[in-house]
Amino acid sequence: MSYLNKAAMRSKTGFWPNNRGTILGVAAFAVIIAIIPFTASSSMMNIAVFSMIFALPAIGLSLLMGLAGQVSLGQAAFFAIGAYTHAILLQKFEVPGPVAAVGGVVAAMLAALLIGLPMLRLRGHYLALATLGLGFIVMIAVREWEFTGRTTGIYGYGRPEVFGIPIDNNGLFFWFVAPFVLTGLVLALNLTRSRAGRALSAVNDSELAAESLGVNTYALRVKVFTLSAGFAGLGGVFYAYQVQIVSPQVAEFHVSVELLLMVVLGGLGSVWGAVAGAFIVELLSEGLRDLIPAIIPGATGEVQLIGYGLVLILVIILLPGGLYQVVKSAWAAITRRRADASAKPSPATAADGGSGDVPTRAFGGLPGESPAGEGLDESTDAAASDARIPTVSTPVAAGEPILEVSGLTKRYGGVVAVDDVTLTVPAGQIMGLIGPNGAGKTTCFNMITGAIAPTSGTVRFLGEEIQGRKPHVGAEAGLTRTFQNLQVFSSTDVVGNVYMGRYRKGRAGILRGMFGLQGREQYAHEEIAHDILDSMRLGDVAGLAAGDLPFGRQRMMEVCRALAAEPALLLLDEPMAGLSGSERELLAQLLRALRDAGLTIVLVEHDVAQVMALADSVAVLDDGVLIAHGDPESVRNDPAVIVAYLGTDVEEAEAELKELEDQS
Numbered sequence: 041m042s043y044l045n046k047a048a049m050r051s052k053t054g055f056w057p058n059n060r061g062t063i064l065g066v067a068a069f070a071v072i073i074a075i076i077p078f079t080a081s082s083s084m085m086n087i088a089v090f091s092m093i094f095a096l097p098a099i100g101l102s103l104l105m106g107l108a109g110q111v112s113l114g115q116a117a118f119f120a121i122g123a124y125t126h127a128i129l130l131q132k133f134e135v136p137g138p139v140a141a142v143g144g145v146v147a148a149m150l151a152a153l154l155i156g157l158p159m160l161r162l163r164g165h166y167l168a169l170a171t172l173g174l175g176f177i178v179m180i181a182v183r184e185w186e187f188t189g190r191t192t193g194i195y196g197y198g199r200p201e202v203f204g205i206p207i208d209n210n211g212l213f214f215w216f217v218a219p220f221v222l223t224g225l226v227l228a229l230n231l232t233r234s235r236a237g238r239a240l241s242a243v244n245d246s247e248l249a250a251e252s253l254g255v256n257t258y259a260l261r262v263k264v265f266t267l268s269a270g271f272a273g274l275g276g277v278f279y280a281y282q283v284q285i286v287s288p289q290v291a292e293f294h295v296s297v298e299l300l301l302m303v304v305l306g307g308l309g310s311v312w313g314a315v316a317g318a319f320i321v322e323l324l325s326e327g328l329r330d331l332i333p334a335i336i337p338g339a340t341g342e343v344q345l346i347g348y349g350l351v352l353i354l355v356i357i358l359l360p361g362g363l364y365q366v367v368k369s370a371w372a373a374i375t376r377r378r379a380d381a382s383a384k385p386s387p388a389t390a391a392d393g394g395s396g397d398v399p400t401r402a403f404g405g406l407p408g409e410s411p412a413g414e415g416l417d418e419s420t421d422a423a424a425s426d427a428r429i430p431t432v433s434t435p436v437a438a439g440e441p442i443l444e445v446s447g448l449t450k451r452y453g454g455v456v457a458v459d460d461v462t463l464t465v466p467a468g469q470i471m472g473l474i475g476p477n478g479a480g481k482t483t484c485f486n487m488i489t490g491a492i493a494p495t496s497g498t499v500r501f502l503g504e505e506i507q508g509r510k511p512h513v514g515a516e517a518g519l520t521r522t523f524q525n526l527q528v529f530s531s532t533d534v535v536g537n538v539y540m541g542r543y544r545k546g547r548a549g550i551l552r553g554m555f556g557l558q559g560r561e562q563y564a565h566e567e568i569a570h571d572i573l574d575s576m577r578l579g580d581v582a583g584l585a586a587g588d589l590p591f592g593r594q595r596m597m598e599v600c601r602a603l604a605a606e607p608a609l610l611l612l613d614e615p616m617a618g619l620s621g622s623e624r625e626l627l628a629q630l631l632r633a634l635r636d637a638g639l640t641i642v643l644v645e646h647d648v649a650q651v652m653a654l655a656d657s658v659a660v661l662d663d664g665v666l667i668a669h670g671d672p673e674s675v676r677n678d679p680a681v682i683v684a685y686l687g688t689d690v691e692e693a694e695a696e697l698k699e700l701e702d703q704s
């Protein structure tokens with residue numbers, strides 16, 4: 041069966057959005073756009089036009105804040121750059137309208153790229169403050185620069201024409217803007233469902249986990265920041281055409297506040313919400329222009345921001361998810377009510393003792409505790425042997441060094457977390473890394489994978505030094521890990537999490553995603569994700585929200601996600617913590633099968649007996665120092681290891697070992 045047919049059969053999991061629903065939504069929106077000019081009053085028509093204009097920068101800001109998780113208070117800056125560039129090209133250089141429009145969009149995107157390269161190294165409120173400063177810089181620059189007309193601005197250019205017809209009234213201008221808004225809406229919706237869009241959502245959930253799967257988070261954020269500015273620049277182009285004058289007012293702070301309110305009111309992460317928010321805020325703006333002076337006599341201009349601030353506070357308190365969350369919750373309630381009604385047994389069925397159809401795999405808990413885990417306790421060996429082993433990468437011959445750590449040290453001030461650790465991991469084996477709590481095991485993992493930079497020492501993976509580099513560098517080469525503290529992509533479902541493990545195997549970028557040119561790639565990766573979930577007995581919960589799984593099954597899901605990357609080296613940080621006995625046995629069987637298939641595994645685990653049973657070699661850390669490294673039997677009998685775990689001194693440990701040898 042082809043990947044496309046299999047993916048269609050799996051569509052019940054809900055991982056892929058209902059494209060038919062999107063098409064119907066866009067078609068309905070297009071019909072509404074077509075009839076508005078025939079039905080709206082002149083004042084409402086004016087609101088509708090500005091709503092469409094501001095919907096463009098709002099869509100861009102929605103992608104930046106809702107998808108990439110980057111708070112920007114400077115979207116008005118790019119809106120102003122697009123408007124000013126377009127107006128200057130028209131008025132001062134007499135450039136044709138379409139060329140001037142493209143120039144406005146390109147100027148906004150170029151400015152965002154140049155500014156974003158240093159700025160997007162910031163995070164959280166630091167980035168918000170930096171973008172706020174950018175807005176003020178642009179506003180002051182256009183107000184004081186002679187070339188931009190200072191406080192007078194740029195004016196004197198003509199109305200646009202389409203096929204010789206001047207766009208000289210609000211109805212025509214509304215239709216003039218509408219195709220661009222519809223196109224932007226579709227492109228943004230496609231992006232949210234694409235490989236790049238899902239990566240951005242994953243970055244928003246856990247940047248470290250996303251980077252560990254090969255996502256270059258910095259480059260991706262710069263791209264979406266630039267794309268968001270392009271939407272804002274296009275909105276600025278239409279604004280310049282509509283008002284026939286571009287003045288410093290277009291770059292003022294209240295414009296950024298309006299755009300922020302549109303996105304928050306509509307719902308962060310919802311492209312549809314951004315469009316709806318644009319219409320609502322423009323209606324609200326007209327109302328506030330009348331309401332604020334009535335409440336505060338003589339209040340004009342920026343005093344209107346008081347109204348915006350109050351609305352923003354109320355939305356955050358009462359509707360933190362915006363209109364999108366309200367609609368989503370209402371639709372979920374309707375769907376649930378329909379499902380309950382259809383599941384209610386008929387009188388005849390009830391009379392027969394309730395023999396109607398009953399779901400055979402309702403999710404409810406850990407294996408052995410609910411139908412979701414049914415059968416795990418009966419035959420884990422058979423399950424593991426029947427499961428499809430995920431594909432692994434074997435770039436190095438068995439026994440050859442795949443990872444070489446030399447002199448690895450990490451200091452935090454006067455505290456030495458890891459001290460001069462040197463070891464080699466041979467390909468095709470399982471190496472256990474054990475030690476008491478606080479021994480430095482996870483710190484070693486973090487330095488090897490690039491999560492933290494070592495104070496000194498080198499890490500060579502496949503012959504290339506990777507210490508101090510970002511996690512995506514090692515991940516792209518085939519080094520993948522799991523985490524001691526779960527890193528779950530809570531914005532998607534279980535199969536969506538495992539699908540993200542396929543990121544480094546995909547090639548589609550932002551442009552291909554926006555134009556929907558990656559269908560086969562997505563379907564193929566989804567099918568592989570389902571196969572891996574099936575191999576770990578998680579196929580029946582593939583469509584559930586990842587955050588709703590019990591802790592143990594989230595652990596198993598994280599292992600599945602790492603395996604989906606087809607790694608050459610897999611680092612597992614306490615993968616058996618929180619698992620039931622049957623799940624532990626299933627995972628152990630899988631790890632042995634993966635080793636036999638050629639995968640190299642480094643395993644940190646507190647269950648020493650399990651490590652000794654699984655590992656081909658064992659390394660022991662104590663207080664950041666490597667105290668033993670060898671085969672499981674020699675490490676088990678090493679006096680230094682006994683001291684580390686039992687707290688005795690070396691002489692006592694040696695005496696106990698000698699006594700045991702004499703007895704044997």
